[in-house]
Amino acid sequence: MQAEEHADPPRPDVAELAALIGGSPAGVAVLDADLRYVYVNQAFERLNGMPAAAHLGRTADDVLAEVDVRTDVVHRVLGDGRARAVTVGARTRTDPAVVRRSWRISYHRVEEGGRVLGLVGIAQEITSTQDDREELERARSYVALLDSAAASIGTSLDADATCQELAEFVVPVMADIAVVEVLPESGGQGRREPAPGALRVRRAGLAVVPELAEGIARFGGAGADIDYPPDAAVARCMTTGEPVIENLADDVWFARSAPAPERVAAYRAIGLHSVVAVPLTAAGRPLGVLSLVRAGDSPPFTEGLDVVVARTLAGRAAVDVDHAYRYAHEHRVALELQRSLLSDPRVPNRGIEIASLYLPAGEEAVVGGDWFDAIPLNGGRHMKVMGDVMGHGVEAAVAMSNYRSMLRLMAEDDLPPHRVLERLDKAVERSGLDRAATCLIAVVDRREGVCEVASAGHPPPVFIDPGAPHARVARIPVGPPLGTGFGGYSTTVLPCGPGTVLFMYTDGLVERRGEDIDVSIERLGGLTMPTGGRLEDLLDRVVDRYADTAEDDIAVLVSRSRGY
Structure with missing residues (x-):
């Protein structure tokens, strides 16, 4: 007898599939019963930024380690034959660090004569649509944020307390890390001199999402003096009085924004990738800078809504900080006068x-x-x-x-x-x-x-x-x-x-x-x-x-x- 029952399951007819879907605008991938790629069309190559040869014979986890392709869903489709669709988002190996993409993938089981041959995955990039949805959701959350700002920021006549309230208010809705830094008062005995050309600020507020707290602690908490080189985002924001956005795609950008070169590796280690710095200005007088930082999977900052909301909040807080400064000055004058008498x-x-x-x-x-x-x-x-x-x-x-x-x-x-x-x-x-x-x-x-x-x-x-x-x-x-x-x-x-x-x-x-x-x-x-x-x-x-x-x-x- 021939042992036909022990023969390998037939593979999908790749040539026929290639003829049918090779020019499809949708990304199409064919996987065998072991979930290894046997074919990908040109559109799929473009989606992943990798040639077909890099896919064949390998699993999705091997090729797209950075992307959660929902293998749990894939196995269910392979098991019961019911087609399913999933939405996944990530960056591939060829994407810049600050780029995150989204795909809609539908999985269909391929079988012949009752035998399961594998799967066909049809992927369409929906990054633009997904970005629009996320932008709309952010807009809604930002509106709620602005509505509640007056009750949460500037609750006392203490400038540093107001700065801390501002930092805590924007994390995590707008940023993974928020830093409020102000120009220090003149004088100050025992302070070292800043480096030539550097901008010295005093850190007055700091807030961070819990998962980054340990990594950010070494960079200095509230009260620390920070010296920024002239090219740093904080220094440029203070000098121009305008917002500065930096998507930190490489070490050159990191080195430009970091107060010290040795911080670049530490920034990389905790996944920082995007910064927006907006000025704290009251009555035309610069008081400091609000810096918002995003890390990991958080999307990069944009010129639109992110900057508008950050600048609005910073402007409101700056008025409260200025009031606190004026109150503190009046308090000191009155106290000195009273004590003299x-x-x-x-x-x-x-x-x-x-x-x-x-x-x-x-x-x-x-x-x-x-x-x-x-x-x-x-x-x-x-x-x-x-x-x-x-x-x-x-x-x-x-x-x-x-x-x-x-x-x-x-x-x-x-x-x-x-x-x-x-x-x-x-x-x-x-x-x-x-x-x-x-x-x-x-x-x-x-x-x-x-x-x-x-x-x-x-x-x-x-x-x-x-x-x-x-x-x-x-x-x-x-x-x-x-x-x-x-x-x-x-x-x-x-x-x-x-x-x-x-x-x-x-x-x-x-x-x-x-x-x-x-x-x-x-x-x-x-x-x-x-x-x-x-x-x-x-x-x-x-x-x-x-x-x-x-x-x-x-x-x-x-x-x-x-x-x-």
Whole structure:
């Protein structure tokens, strides 16, 4: 008997197929039952960028290692004979690094006399159609991104926080890596000089998709100084004020954009291939650059939608960064002015101890108009003043300076505290100063062992007697704030003997949201002072107890008299 049943399965008639489909515009490949190529037409060669000879006798996985040809689907077609179609996308070995292509492939089983001979795959390139779909999907996601930008970027008056918010906002929707770099402030002790011609920026924001985080960590996080050569994308963007797109197809392009040549290999290792840099500009002033980077299978950036959206987001963020810079400058000016006026007051007479503190309520709080002073009077007496101008910022600090100067002038007439407040209230009204202020005046007479006190809308003083189990919160009439023109102040005489500490403060020490201020003031009754204790130690205890929960600036002035 002839062993025909052991003969190899017949192969498809390649010659006939070639005659039929050789000139087809669709790419056609014929595979045998072992899924090895036995024929590809010219269109298929063009799709893969490889000649027919490179295909024959090899599997799709051998020839197109970079492309997922969905062998699972191929095996199902081979098994049940039902035709199936798949969409695959990748770049072939002959494509540039930044090019990603898409194909629609339909698989059909070929059989004869009940025997499976193999498969025919018909492939059509749909890169343009797929790109259009992806572009439309990106457009939709970008619209949603722009709609939510205002609520996510610039949520504080901190420039670096805004830069970080911008970086995090665009990853992963627009980029795999986002870097925000700003021009550093002038000066900066201890900083090395940049290389000649290099652009120095400070990295203020960085966001990256999780799979690239480890590889990107070595390049410097937020706060690092980065020097870019003149040809780098960031430097050119900063110089021209225009977006720069670079698809990094080869090492020449990488070397041009990298801050240092040794980074090229590292960039390659994590698959970076496309960069767009857009300027951060506010009121015509360059502030920095937003750089978006794509890696791996992410599509390259284009001149159209990618740049428009990136530039729009960068422009919005730049306005917020500029506001933060202006706020920080105003904050510094106001703080410097206030501190210059709140230097430790001079000791008005011998036998008097004085200590003070001023604590702004954190970096984000706007400086207020707190002030204090100590003024010598006739007969060994002295006047202590604690005030708080309403409002914040430079204007409040300047108004505080005016109040302080006027009060010092009036103190020379040696009037009772309530008369000083009355005259000051009228003077403020005449001067046109448009900021009201609270004020507490205490005149200490060591010889008599008393303290005359008057308040214009200010919290009452506290007296801490040496060795007493608790402090005395003064009960005094409180008149209207200065600058209202209402007048109506009165003086209260209180005991203040040798060793007694007079404790004066602004409402920032005690005022808490949701709590009655009278309850907060009564809490000061828990202050104690051992005989001979240091005033500075008392201030330290006040800071430990109250500073962490303060919502406004704190100013405290404490004094102690020895016997006359």
